Amino acid sequence: MTHDTDRRRPISDAARLxxxxxxxxxxxxxxxxxxxxxxxxxxxxxxxxKRRVSxxxxxxxxxxxxxxxxxxxxxxxxxxxxxxxxxxxxxxxxHIDHYRKAVRARKIDEHDxxxxxxxxxLPDDLYERAEAGQSVTGxxxxxxxxxxxxxxxAFTEGLSHSEIAERLDLPLxxxxxxxxxxxNKMRQGLGEWK
Amino acid sequence: MTxxxxxxxxxxxxxxxxxxxxxxxxxxxxxxHVELSDEARDRVAALETLGGAVLDAxxxxxxxxxxxxxxxxxxxxxxxxxxxxxxxxxxxxVDETLCLPQALQDYLARTGTPVRxxxxxxxxxxxxxxxxxxxxxxxxxxxxxxxxxxxxxxxxSELTLVLKGSFWDGDQEYRPGDVEEAYPGVEHDIxxxxxxxxxxxxxxxxxxxxxxxxxxAFQVFTGL
Numbered sequence: 001m002t003h004d005t006d007r008r009r010p011i012s013d014a015a016r017l018x019x020x021x022x023x024x025x026x027x028x029x030x031x032x033x034x035x036x037x038x039x040x041x042x043x044x045x046x047x048x049x050k051r052r053v054s055x056x057x058x059x060x061x062x063x064x065x066x067x068x069x070x071x072x073x074x075x076x077x078x079x080x081x082x083x084x085x086x087x088x089x090x091x092x093x094x095h096i097d098h099y100r101k102a103v104r105a106r107k108i109d110e111h112d113x114x115x116x117x118x119x120x121x122l123p124d125d126l127y128e129r130a131e132a133g134q135s136v137t138g139x140x141x142x143x144x145x146x147x148x149x150x151x152x153x154a155f156t157e158g159l160s161h162s163e164i165a166e167r168l169d170l171p172l173x174x175x176x177x178x179x180x181x182x183x184n185k186m187r188q189g190l191g192e193w194k
Numbered sequence: 195m196t197x198x199x200x201x202x203x204x205x206x207x208x209x210x211x212x213x214x215x216x217x218x219x220x221x222x223x224x225x226x227h228v229e230l231s232d233e234a235r236d237r238v239a240a241l242e243t244l245g246g247a248v249l250d251a252x253x254x255x256x257x258x259x260x261x262x263x264x265x266x267x268x269x270x271x272x273x274x275x276x277x278x279x280x281x282x283x284x285x286x287x288v289d290e291t292l293c294l295p296q297a298l299q300d301y302l303a304r305t306g307t308p309v310r311x312x313x314x315x316x317x318x319x320x321x322x323x324x325x326x327x328x329x330x331x332x333x334x335x336x337x338x339x340x341x342x343x344x345x346x347x348x349x350x351s352e353l354t355l356v357l358k359g360s361f362w363d364g365d366q367e368y369r370p371g372d373v374e375e376a377y378p379g380v381e382h383d384i385x386x387x388x389x390x391x392x393x394x395x396x397x398x399x400x401x402x403x404x405x406x407x408x409x410x411a412f413q414v415f416t417g418l
Contacts, residue, residue: 014250030267033263033266033267034263037263037266038263040249041254041259041263042254042255042259043249043250043252043253043254044249044254045254045257045259046252046253046254046256047248047249047252047254050252055257055260056260059259059260059261062259062261063261063265063266063269066263066266067266067269067270067273070266070267070270071270080239081239081242081243081246082243082246083246084246084247084249084250085242085243085245085246085247086246087246087249088242088245088246088248088249089242089245091249092212092213092245093213095213096213096221100218100221103218104218104305140244140247151208151244152248154208154209154212154214155212155244155245155248156248156252158212158213158214159212159214160209160212160214160215160216161205161208161209161214163214175205176203176204176205179203179204179205179208180203180204180205183204183207183208183237183240183241186240186244187240
């Protein structure tokens with residue numbers, strides 16, 4: 001195991017993160033958890049805030065996610081998913097669970113226009129920041145701009161496909177067909193993806 | 195192979211993987227489908243990998259965190275004995291012969307929703323699990339072998355996920371994990387397979403539209 005922190009070598013970084021998560025799962029290794037925390041906690045919080053979660057709530061949810069990582073690390077299987085993917089699903093679910101609970105408590109009307117996304121500029125080109133680190137971003141780079149933009153808006157800003165259609169002022173069918181084309185292309189390029 | 199209309203349009207998988215579905219009923223429907231269908235699980239897994247890459251590429255250095263890693267470790271230490279799965283109402287008795295997926299059982303437990311069967315038609319029972327504010331309904335259908343659901347159309351879209359047994363729409367068989375998506379304007383005849391009873395989870399946006407006036411009258415008291 002190398003402790004290479006060079007950000008320009010993201011493949012070994014992914015292996016390092018998976019190794020840390022396995023150490024937390026098998027040995028309750030607090031030192032490994034601290035390293036995971038340094039990498040992921042700021043990212044999780046920023047990720048949630050890009051989805052229009054308030055700063056205070058983003059802090060709370062990030063703590064819940066980190067705690068869940070500690071508790072569930074033994075169920076992480078590096079053969080099935082990367083550490084980032086596994087943690088992404090925990091963060092996503094924590095966000096949804098919180099939101100659904102608020103809806104059930106009648107604090108929020110899910111269809112209230114207040115909770116529709118405000119007009120925002122298009123996101124920075126995520127791909128450039130990701131530096132083709134993981135194979136998936138390599139695949140994203142192979143997509144035409146219009147298809148890549150749809151996937152970026154879905155994952156970075158948390159827009160549904162119909163919200164993406166509104167944002168880009170496109171017919172719903174156009175967005176759906178871009179999603180289909182992008183996913184077909186990903187499926188072709190990603191036989192080895194699992 | 196579950197292909198040819200036994201999975202959904204990719205936009206459903208994108209919204210599910212990105213966590214942007216509109217309602218909890220849609221979450222439950224999609225989570226149940228993903229649990230039961232290999233094809234759906236592969237699609238979602240591919241998209242979640244993309245989500246992981248997005249998380250990893252997020253620049254997290256703009257604002258200092260309001261807590262430290264030691265806070266988390268302290269919480270972990272003090273709550274070590276808590277079982278996170280101890281949900282309120284998790285004791286609800288679920289009929290095992292229904293073959294309900296875990297995602298649906300979890301939903302019923304956490305919301306305290308009972309499964310109450312009512313008459314739907316000859317050989318058919320329904321249990322409404324949730325009604326939305328805009329006429330949406332999440333419900334279970336339980337039908338006896340060989341039952342036919344007469345020619346009907348839809349005023350809104352409807353997803354039907356097979357949980358147990360199978361049904362036929364024309365020459366297409368739908369088995370556990372398969373979903374049929376019906377749109378407004380699509381008309382179909384459904385026949386339950388002779389082999390055994392069929393249980394489906396359905397998410398309906400508008401009322402069903404039967405051609406026969408008798409069946410239309412029937413809707414008044416069955417509530418579909």
